[in-house]
Amino acid sequence: MKLELSRVVKGSRLGVLKGLGRMGQHSLEVPGCLVYTHFGTVPHLTQDTLRTLKNLPSVTQVTLSDIAEHQEVLEEFRDGFRKFAGLPDTVLYCSLHDPAATSPTGYTTNKTVSVWGSGGRIELTVAKFMALQKTVQPDWYQSMADGETWQNNTSRKRVRKSVDRTLAHLDECLLVHQNSQELEGVEVFGMVEGGDILEERIRSARETAKRPVAGFCLDGLQTGSLQQDLRTQLTAAVTKELPENKPRLLQGVGRPDEVLACVEAGVDLFEGFFPFQVTERGCALCFSFDISPDSERAVLELNEERDAAGDLQQNGDLDEPTKMTYFEMNLKDKRYQGDFRPLVEGCGCYCCKNHQRAYLHHLLVTNELLAGVLLMIHNTSHYHSFFGALREALANDKLDLLKRRVLGRPGQTERKE
Amino acid sequence: MSLKKALKAASPLTLRIVAECQVTKARACDLILPHCSVSTPVFMPVGTQGTLKGITVDQLEGLGCQICLGNTYHLGMRPGSDLIEKASGLHGFMNWKRNLLTDSGGFQMVSLVELSEVTEDGVKFRSPYDGKEILLSPEKSISIQNSLGSDIMMQLDDVVSSTVTGPRVEEAMHRSIRWLDRCIAANKNPDKQNLFAIIQGGLNAELRKACLDEMTQRNVPGFAIGGLSGGEEKDDFWRMVTLSTDYLPREKPRYLMGVGYAVDLVVCVALGCDMFDCVFPTRTARFGSALVPWGSLQVKHKQYAKDFQPIDPDCQCPTCKRHSRAYLHALFKSDTAAMHHITIHNIAYQLSLMHSVRQSILEGRFPEFIQMFMKRMFPSRDQYPSWAVDALASVNVKLE
Ligand SMILES: [Zn+2]
């Protein structure tokens, strides 16, 4: 894995992650986003519907919370998760937890972490964790970590312990890794912990950077755990400590405004779970990221849409990840009942090219499964296009313009109560 | 004179009989409808609310589906016929480019809605959404179906459970004939939308015969056999089917309503039916039941957790080409896409079964096909259902 940066603008990094996959045939542009899945399947989508999406990122994320309970099956299968799940040629990244789900706390010990699958809690030691990696056979995985410090008011002592434990887990993982032929060529990402305590964050970053890891995951900074100002500050402090030539993946952050702020704080990669959360609440992403010169009118229209869309939430209080955000429209709303426009005018996704808001509204109020399918297609497409626009903006010095587009019209007063 | 008659009979439907089985009453036809030609015998998947259980219209088209169903009662309630009309009909609303068949709404009302009452005017019921009393008359049913713009509309019939006997059955049969006439008169688009009559008469051969005599005198483009598949004895069921096809005109399509189990399909094709529909293949998919030539396979059962074969190694559907039983088994615990995979497979199974049936009729080997089909479906001869044995014997196929 090799990160080639082409530009760094005020902390934001533009580049390409090259040599991905065991044959090194894949690459991923940064800032970028991974493909979010449930057990290898993008929620609601079969491969046929997924393939209607152009320019999907080359990296698919799977989680041990989905996989752990099926270890015996995978062991018997022998050929790794990618083949088991019938995945096409994609880079496989294996993480511990599902970024769209909150895990209960209080189950971590010195020697174990727990993941929650459909059958309940599964406790993992480093040995079991590494045995899982050998059966999953990902291209990269994050090392085992004690990430339980994301809640407010976690004590300094607890945070320190989590940093120590996580480093110990990493050393153990690396030891097993280096002695496992099956894992040759597989990359490990180190986990940066430290809660909301700056010194611990820095310590965690510095120590992890000393280990032979391919990249870094910033853990415990997810949406809902702390305010963006603090997240930006901690993230920037951490990325300053990390080597320039290795990618940084920020876990649990997906809102477009937070993504933009964190890219400026030096983050390269995000998990792609946000479109799924939007889909689950029956909403469609509709924010503008068009930075072409004649985009002004379209943006105005979109903003009208959003203004009228009801109770929207702005930055401020800690956001609940399940709440509707400023970036989406609620298609269950009666106003869309007779609206025969596509979800987003000009969107090239399968849903927008073939269906209208009125139909989506109907599918949602009648609880039809196709609603989830079509929304997931659109939201995934819209979200990944946003990342494309972000890279384009960085390449053309238009990040400020993009931010104005995404966050609202210039001069528009923020709706802070 | 003959030209005049032909003009009068013109409807947006042509049935071309391509082949007839020399042994049974089976036939293979091309049914030409406004949106495309349909190869019969045909199974029609049911898309109740203007969508087929998580499957996109492109996927459905990709599976080779040429006609599917929408339910008038549901769509008339939500989103309502006015809105669908504005969306250029149900085709436009759901963006389906091929044919649609809509039911009359009557069956749903009688079976789903409590407090429905049937009078000569129509079916009276209370809306489950706003409590208002609504009358579904033959005229109203056709008016909604005209708005939906389906290629085939069904007459409103007086539905009686197939297990009911006595004067109510006769009353319903006569009323259905009167309602047919009202439906024919109410159809605003006879040049674009076909109206099918529904043969009633319960399990009483005389009543069925009387209904057939009357209805076949009407100028309708096709006939459905109704009032069956509602829990009656299979012995009664097949006898009513074969009686109906005996009297239905050869040159018009015959639609057997609510039938979709594989064995029933094969037997009823032998009895002369062309079209079938059933919610079963898609409904059962949601519970992880995959249809296979040897019956069904419960993907969620533990025995498939480590089974790395596809559902059916011979199946050409997108699910079987990519995924194993073991993966689908596990996916059921993580995501709804597992259901979509089984739904796709089950529709593919139904369509491919009918395709094989048609092919064997075209090639003059339908009786042999039946023998092979039954052998594959049942572990041994003594497990053949006796009604199927009898029904097939009645059309000269003696199961080995
Ligand atoms: Zn779209």
Ligand SMILES: [Zn+2]
């Ligand atoms: Zn299949």
